[in-house]
Amino acid sequence: MWYHHYRVSSNTQLTSNIHRVVLESTDTPISKAKAGEFVMLYIPAVGELPLSVFKQKEEELHFVIEDYGGPSSRAVNLHKGEMVGVRGPYGRGFTLKQNTNYLLLAGGSGAPPLLKFVEEAQSTPGVSVTYLLGARSASELFLLDEARSMGARVMVSTDDGSMGYKGLITQLAEKLLSEATYDALYACGPEQMLLAAMGLAKRFGVYFEGSFVRDVRCAVGVCGLCVMEGTGRLLCVDGPVFSLHELEAAQHGG
Amino acid sequence: MNISCRVGNLILQSPFVLASGIAGNEYSLLLRALRSGASAVVTKTIFKDERNGYLPPIYYESPNYSINAVGLPGKGVYRFLEHIRRAKTLGKPVIVSVGGTSIEEYSSVAAAVAKSGADGVEINLSCPHVEGTGTEFGSDPELVRRVVEEVKSAVGDKPVFAKLTPNTHSIEELGLAAVEAGADGLTAVNTLRGMVFDPVLEEPVLSNVYGGVSGRALHPVAVYCVYALRKALPHTPIFGVGGVYEVSDALDFFLAGADAVQVGTSISQRGYGVFEELKKDLVDYLERKGYASFEEFVRKKRRWF
Ligand SMILES: Cc1cc2nc3c(=O)[nH]c(=O)nc-3n(C[C@H](O)[C@H](O)[C@H](O)COP(=O)(O)OP(=O)(O)OC[C@H]3O[C@@H](n4cnc5c(N)ncnc54)[C@H](O)[C@@H]3O)c2cc1C
Ligand SMILES: Cc1cc2nc3c(=O)[nH]c(=O)nc-3n(C[C@H](O)[C@H](O)[C@H](O)COP(=O)(O)O)c2cc1C
Ligand code: FES
Numbered sequence: 001m002w003y004h005h006y007r008v009s010s011n012t013q014l015t016s017n018i019h020r021v022v023l024e025s026t027d028t029p030i031s032k033a034k035a036g037e038f039v040m041l042y043i044p045a046v047g048e049l050p051l052s053v054f055k056q057k058e059e060e061l062h063f064v065i066e067d068y069g070g071p072s073s074r075a076v077n078l079h080k081g082e083m084v085g086v087r088g089p090y091g092r093g094f095t096l097k098q099n100t101n102y103l104l105l106a107g108g109s110g111a112p113p114l115l116k117f118v119e120e121a122q123s124t125p126g127v128s129v130t131y132l133l134g135a136r137s138a139s140e141l142f143l144l145d146e147a148r149s150m151g152a153r154v155m156v157s158t159d160d161g162s163m164g165y166k167g168l169i170t171q172l173a174e175k176l177l178s179e180a181t182y183d184a185l186y187a188c189g190p191e192q193m194l195l196a197a198m199g200l201a202k203r204f205g206v207y208f209e210g211s212f213v214r215d216v217r218c219a220v221g222v223c224g225l226c227v228m229e230g231t232g233r234l235l236c237v238d239g240p241v242f243s244l245h246e247l248e249a250a251q252h253g254g
Numbered sequence: 255m256n257i258s259c260r261v262g263n264l265i266l267q268s269p270f271v272l273a274s275g276i277a278g279n280e281y282s283l284l285l286r287a288l289r290s291g292a293s294a295v296v297t298k299t300i301f302k303d304e305r306n307g308y309l310p311p312i313y314y315e316s317p318n319y320s321i322n323a324v325g326l327p328g329k330g331v332y333r334f335l336e337h338i339r340r341a342k343t344l345g346k347p348v349i350v351s352v353g354g355t356s357i358e359e360y361s362s363v364a365a366a367v368a369k370s371g372a373d374g375v376e377i378n379l380s381c382p383h384v385e386g387t388g389t390e391f392g393s394d395p396e397l398v399r400r401v402v403e404e405v406k407s408a409v410g411d412k413p414v415f416a417k418l419t420p421n422t423h424s425i426e427e428l429g430l431a432a433v434e435a436g437a438d439g440l441t442a443v444n445t446l447r448g449m450v451f452d453p454v455l456e457e458p459v460l461s462n463v464y465g466g467v468s469g470r471a472l473h474p475v476a477v478y479c480v481y482a483l484r485k486a487l488p489h490t491p492i493f494g495v496g497g498v499y500e501v502s503d504a505l506d507f508f509l510a511g512a513d514a515v516q517v518g519t520s521i522s523q524r525g526y527g528v529f530e531e532l533k534k535d536l537v538d539y540l541e542r543k544g545y546a547s548f549e550e551f552v553r554k555k556r557r558w559f
Contacts, residue, residue: 044457048310218313222521224277232286
């Protein structure tokens with residue numbers, strides 16, 4: 001089955017431009033997604049866009065969607081009762097191991113896959129999670145209680161210092177990495193943030209995985225538009241989560 | 255078991271080649287296909303200027319067919335030349351698919367890619383519109399003849415393949431026109447025009463509304479096209495394309511007269527591993543049947559010709 005059909009059951013505004021949209025299956029729901037895996041959401045007359053699965057119950061699918069001005073503007077305005085198509089889940093998500101101390105960096109709408117990771121980590125023995133959310137100011141932070149209630153240590157950074165650490169999320173991460181030991185650093189957010197986080201991981205010798213964004217159109221590895229340039233890897237099937245090793249090994253022609 | 259073959263003056267280690275438009279827009283992806291066992295690659299169709307293509311949804315799949323309308327996105331020929339050079343580093347043939355919305359565009363793109371080391375040029379003759387004509391370009395034998403002539407004279411001694419459309423009443427006529435105009439070989443076929451709706455959403459499944467059907471449903475149509483071309487043109491090199499998933503699908507093409515096949519849609523389900531599986535299964539088949547080589551199998555006289 002290509003499109004699984006869902007009806008919008010709620011749409012809650014979280015910040016000025018980020019919404020939580022909940023869908024309810026009207027036929028067979030998509031199979032279970034792991035944190036970091038994504039789906040294609042088809043909004044009739046608008047188009048498709050890739051979205052990370054934020055929460056998934058038997059019949060329900062939750063997304064956290066940011067308005068970037070294109071089709072996502074329509075997605076944040078979906079209203080109760082509207083019908084949509086969903087295909088997926090696609091790709092490969094974050095790896096979760098026992099007895100690991102994780103540092104998670106979420107920038108804006110990069111939060112959903114990492115919040116899902118926090119949820120999965122809850123029931124994994126020996127895992128502790130520090131979840132960082134970065135934004136320009138306090139009004140743009142969201143779902144912090146959700147992360148806390150799932151057992152994560154939660155810290156925030158804001159550019160203007162209106163809440164938490166004043167500065168970039170990667171600066172906060174640098175401070176934490178020099179104060180304590182983490183086994184793995186996982187990140188999702190704008191490319192610049194991902195690259196900075198990757199640099200930190202290298203410097204501190206910490207295992208890294210990041211969820212990237214490219215031009216996803218087919219989502220099944222045929223159109224080639226989501227290529228991670230120069231790596232031979234397709235974001236839609238080999239990603240969207242890549243480890244430092246995968247991105248570096250490939251740079252040298254792998 | 256030797257499964258190498260010749261398609262015109264191209265020497266291929268196996269008869270399994272990556273089809274145009276299947277993750278063929280970047281050198282590292284072309285190298286991945288070659289490292290995964292493709293004996294040659296055909297690139298995404300390249301135009302003179304940058305094209306955005308269509309917005310998603312651009313692709314839809316059912317168990318029996320795929321349909322796509324990607325809209326031929328690309329960065330334009332000059333930014334692609336470096337990718338050709340880099341894709342050639344493994345020493346396997348890199349065939350560049352060229353497109354155009356005018357005859358001049360086809361020939362200038364072909365000239366540029368030939369100069370940058372393309373081992374062959376495949377002319378994508380299934381663009382929907384061209385200068386001054388409302389009809390589909392590739393289904394008019396006269397236009398096919400003019401494009402092939404111009405491209406052939408632009409690329410010097412590089413082999414030129416004309417990729418034909420099945421959206422025609424007579425593919426032989428198109429093939430004959432291409433060969434008379436100097437094409438060194440033919441690729442059959444591109445996708446069959448089609449349309450699919452989602453009945454729950456009451457919406458087309460492609461942003462472009464209609465698109466091209468590939469995969470399993472295209473397969474018997476494509477096999478017939480190869481047969482019709484082989485009958486009309488006993489000595490012309492032919493690539494068969496359409497719905498190659500298993501080695502039995504490839505055998506259909508060889509029995510219908512193809513020299514080699516290109517693999518497209520099946521990669522979405524089977525991944526790049528499909529090339530090694532096809533090679534292994536072809537070797538097993540030939541051994542079981544007692545052939546000494548792939549060449550011996552394809553050259554066997556068939557009563558349906
Ligand atoms: C695997 C994957 C998972 C994703 N998960 C989510 C998710 O859970 N929630 C979510 O909100 N989004 C997610 N996205 C991004 C989302 O799919 C849209 O592509 C993105 O929001 C762009 O929206 P648009 O199509 O409306 O904008 P477009 O029409 O593509 O662009 C509108 C404008 O926004 C700019 N723009 C586009 N993308 C970005 C970006 N990422 N950052 C900054 N500016 C941008 C463009 O340059 C343009 O100026 C994901 C993307 C991928 C590939
Ligand atoms: C997503 C997609 C993109 C394609 N893009 C091109 C293209 O750029 N140029 C071209 O000549 N053919 C293109 N084709 C057609 C294929 O090369 C091939 O002729 C057709 O799909 C039939 O083979 P298949 O059934 O193995 O896919 C494309 C096909 C698909 C599915
Ligand atoms: S989106 Fe088409 S190959 Fe990844």
